[in-house]
Amino acid sequence: MVKTSIPDLIKNSKIALNLDVSDEKDALLKLIKLLELGETKENLLYNSVLQREEMGSTGIGNGIAIPHTRSFVVTDMMIAIGRLKKPINFNSVDGKPVSLIFLIVAPPYAYHSDYLIFLGKIAEIFQESSINDKLFKIEGDENFKEELCKLFF
Numbered sequence: 001m002v003k004t005s006i007p008d009l010i011k012n013s014k015i016a017l018n019l020d021v022s023d024e025k026d027a028l029l030k031l032i033k034l035l036e037l038g039e040t041k042e043n044l045l046y047n048s049v050l051q052r053e054e055m056g057s058t059g060i061g062n063g064i065a066i067p068h069t070r071s072f073v074v075t076d077m078m079i080a081i082g083r084l085k086k087p088i089n090f091n092s093v094d095g096k097p098v099s100l101i102f103l104i105v106a107p108p109y110a111y112h113s114d115y116l117i118f119l120g121k122i123a124e125i126f127q128e129s130s131i132n133d134k135l136f137k138i139e140g141d142e143n144f145k146e147e148l149c150k151l152f153f
Contacts, residue, residue: 007149009118013079015141020085025050027088028067031080031103041073045105048073059092063136064126068104068119077106077114083136083144099136125151 014034021027028049032042048069052058059065080103087097102122106115135151138144 006118006121006152009077009079009114010145010148010152013081013145015081015083015144017083017139017141017144018085019082021082021088023088024053024090027082027084027090027101028053028103031067031082031101034080034082035074035078035105037073044073045069045071049103049105057091057093059090059098060123060126061092061094061096062126063087063096063099064122065090065092065098065101066104066119066122067101068106068115070106070108070115072108074105074107077104077118079104079118081144081148121152 014036016030016034019027019030021030029046032045032049035042035045037045048071049067052069053067057065058067082101082103084099084101087099090098090101092098104115104119134147135144138147
């Protein structure tokens, strides 16, 4: 397994910038479907993500959630990003609804720490509410990815 750069992870991520969801579970399911793993793997991954959410919400505040899990259904780290049409309750630490969700999935046997590095970087960047305003408005998947990459450097 080769170490992947953050820009490459973002470039290869799946994105839905106008995701229509009714609640947290619906959002997680739709983000998992973006990964196109097939029904059986998607169901396993969905259950894994729900189990992780039961341990504690991944809503980090400022309208952002970072659900994440490790699973044998993937062989490399995968990211799905959803910007919601309407904010939803995600039991965030600040009690505010979530509009932007980063789903991160990695295999349990990764030899490097891309998963934890990316997770930590997103959490760090989005602790400042003003820094993410553009991501809530920008149109086009490639424009969104480009703007997201700028936040990391």
